[in-house]
Amino acid sequence: MDDRSYRVFRPLRAPSVRLVCFPHAGGTATFFRTWADRLPGVEVLAIRYAGRQDRLADPFPGSLAELADEVTAALVPLLDTPVAFFGHSMGALLAFEVTSRLEERHGVSPARLLVSGRPAPHRAAPCSLHLADEAGLLAEVERLGNPDPLVFADPELRALVLPALRDDYRLLETHDFARRAVRAGIVAYGGDRDPACGLRALPAWAELTTGGFAQRVFPGDHFYLVACEPALVADVAGRLSAAPLPRA
Template sequence: MTISLDASEWVRRFHPAPSATARLVCFPHAGGSASYFHPVSAALAPAVEVLAVQYPGRQDRHTEAPVDDLFVLADRLADVLVAETAGPVAFFGHSMGASLAFEVARRLEARGTRLLSLFVSGRRAPSAPHDERVHEKGDDALLAEVKRLGGTDAAILDDEDIRSLVLPALRSDYKAAELYHYRPGPDVSCPIVALIGDSDPKVTEADARLWAERTSGGFELKTYPGGHFYLNDHAAAVIGLLAERLGR
């Protein structure tokens, strides 16, 4: 499968800010899209320019085949983003996007780019044990899991036309996220900040604390009330944290 390396296909700039002092690259969750980070971009501009990643197989890339291998995605995004990381830059990823952000950060650091910080949200550390196979289940079971986590309006997923549009990318993303495993090798030297909801069924505090083993640059854990999509209810606090850290 040929995957485009055209940055204009992979990256969305909702609020271009050429005079920004830093950039923040945001990686969506499984089934998510770049538009999820539009409010973050609006809140941080123009001091911080937000670049939101758009995976194949959704929204304006719906005609492309989704990618079900996180390592393949990381390889492609490292090639795409290397030109976007010449100045001060940080990564933020939620759920699957956190694992992907980490893998892209590893690849870029091997090329000489060190991030200001890596923010990993709602995701266990790569070395945390897991055995999830939701991607192998039927459509109804997969959608039930998405509804359980609360990131998408259940009424939207009950619409037959929308279901047919989102299911291929959703299943592909779940496969990429669930089959991802840590490959030993150089990690990162930038600080890692893990953010979790205190009642998230997908990640425990112990799972999140294992992120400390993946960096030599310091680690923090921030806990918020809520589940897997705690950040929907605490967007102002999370954006405030990002603004404070990137404004230093």
């Protein structure tokens, strides 16, 4: 069932829900490869961004809106089963944009929109990291917690990874966000020491939903979800099976 736009880690004949995961800037679908084992009955998919791994030769999208259009179209055939979204960092914004498109164009809302490690887009500070030199990009990676230190330490691997990272920042930093609320309930996650998303930035996501809001904070930096994976995925599992979220 894999599509160029996503990867399925453990296909299920009759899943209760499909959880679609959206990676961070510079990230890959395999970041979520271990989640399926922790979510019985849930089919876990992860979005494959162009310009890395098995899409290394594919051109980068022109804009984040273009990428959201691509992902939305790829997910439509999967809507025979309820879906939920989890997006980390850049993935949080992309998951929101795809949610908005599914609601507006197809009349379908994800069961949950789970956003992580990113301020609400109408409150995010402007930035221009995509214009930085290599040293500037690497400094930002280190500031956030660097989930792949061996990759960035190897010159050849770094040369493969940095173009995708830079282009992801371009998508983020040039995106023209049109503020509107989605019907899907939002849960915002964050690390208590995340330099990119302070704890006071999470509640603003409540302003972008009419479907209820909740939040959960874990110990850690921007990549808290690596060390806290068991607890985080357990919380996600509970959210997927719980009653509707409280209204904001």
